[in-house]
Amino acid sequence: MQNDFAHEVANQRQTDPDLAVSARELTKRFGRFTAVDGISFDVRRGEIFGFLGANGAGKTTAIRMFCGLLPPTAGEAQVAGYDVRTQPRMIKQTIGYMSQKFSLYEDLTVAQNIEFYGGIYGLTRPQIEHKTGLLLDELNLRDRRDTLTQSLPLGWKQRLALSVSLLHDPSIIFLDEPTGGVDPISRRNFWRIIYEIADSGKTVFVTTHYMDEAEYCGRLSIMYQGRIIEIGTPGGLKEKYGLDTMQDIFVHLVGGDTRKEAKQ
């Protein structure tokens, strides 16, 4: 089944302008350990594409290769039509990225964080001022403008981090486990924003190990030990396996041994 799917994508043209992300036999090895093992898939523009997998399945390593943070060991990948190997800078200007670790400056105020990240993407001062105003209104943080980021609740920090990663208006946004450690209500709110982002025409590439989040994705791939073992829409996969939830599908595919690693 994995081979069928690999053939299918391999036959498509790689420079399709409709493709946001495309990977062909993309591989990353650290010494003798293979973190990502020949993954191939395409993501169309405007999709919400999910990477589902247990911790250590290779999701973060894959996403880092797409963001130009890690050079691949073998295989190819294009992001927004740019090659990850040769054009990482073009990719970086085009994409947004939010890591699983909260990565705003805790000792900077909300406004200072926005100003800094706007600045390193080359935004002008008036552009930054304008964006800051919009963003604070959107997040309802206007009166927290000069609060230190460390004093915000985690849910807000993550929404702020997401907004900051969108400052330069990227066409593709990579979210690496964006909702880790956040309560279910904040998570649902977060996903509402993800839908808004996708509605505005941006591609959302999201990794998660939450099964309920997998249900929200337009299409998703299940990663296990560095390989993509299944790919499709949540509805399509349920039909294919005759199962009711993503949880059941995941357990069916990966087996009971990793059950405890994948959270409800």
Added chain:
Amino acid sequence: MRRRLMAIIRKEFIHIFRDWRTLLIIILMPILMIVLYGYAITLDMRNIVFGVIDDARTPDSRALVDAFAENGFFRTLPRDVRRNEMESLFMRRDVHMVLVIPEDFSADLTQNRSAVVQLIIDASDSNVGTFVGNYAEQVLGIYNQRMNHAVPALFEIAPRIFYNPDMNSTNFFVPGLVALILMLISALLTSIAITREKETGTMEQILVSPVHAREIVLGKVLPYVLLGLVNAALILLSAWILFDVPVRGSLALLGLLSLVYVFVALSFGLMISTVARTQLIAMFGTLMATILPTIMLSGFIFPIASMPELLRWIANVLPATYFLIIIRAIMLKGVGSAELWPQALILSGIGTLLLTAATRRFRMRLE
């Protein structure tokens, strides 16, 4: 380029000023260090206690003892020393030297025979031993001339001591301390600056942006150059106020070359931060890589010329080696840029090399 660089510089300044406790430490630590080390490290000997066994007990013998005691270097043990207690006095370090004047001292003098006095010196610290011996010989020489003006000496050496006429070792050490402290503090500042961001994860967020390595590196160094200069000014001011170390040359030249030196040290710290994974490793590495070589090999205490060849090679690539020459020359000798340009050039070269290496090592990718 300029916008991204400015964003990093501005952010770095916010970090520096937000954390005023660290800022205070950065500013006070160098002053504290120069006070502590400045008073502790000295090779000058004062108040060397010596015992006297005077078997002659004549006006001549007392004049000899007075000749020793009449300046600040020697002080007599305020009682007579018995022969059998001499060893225990040395062992308890009560005296550094014992002067034994024989019974027939005066008789020899009056009969124009050569009088012999004995000096027993504790040389367990060879520096002290040499110093005591040399100085005692000089005192004896003066005394000899005083008693014996009839016979002129065959020839006389008349030394004239330049640049540090009192041979005050503070004047030698304090400029060295300035070099040591500036190197240590500056390198520490930048070595933490990047590893901190690696640890908190913000570095990853910067790396996915289109920022160039050179923008990150410059953006990190430039704010700290200012801090380093403030440090340099405070240390020099302390040296001048507390230790009376003169600045005979141009203050502007000293400032300019200190700036170059601070830049070298900051680049070195940055180099370390591109290798170290955690702030702790970065700090420890910086301490090891700056303090030891600077103290031992830069000419801070030990002259480079007398080192084995291998160590001399190492000394030749240490930034402190060149800055020591510069700072001692400007402060003590009043030397100007006409004589110091080779050292200034080498320092700038080392700085540029380190900064380039740091930029290269600083990988835009996380691997």
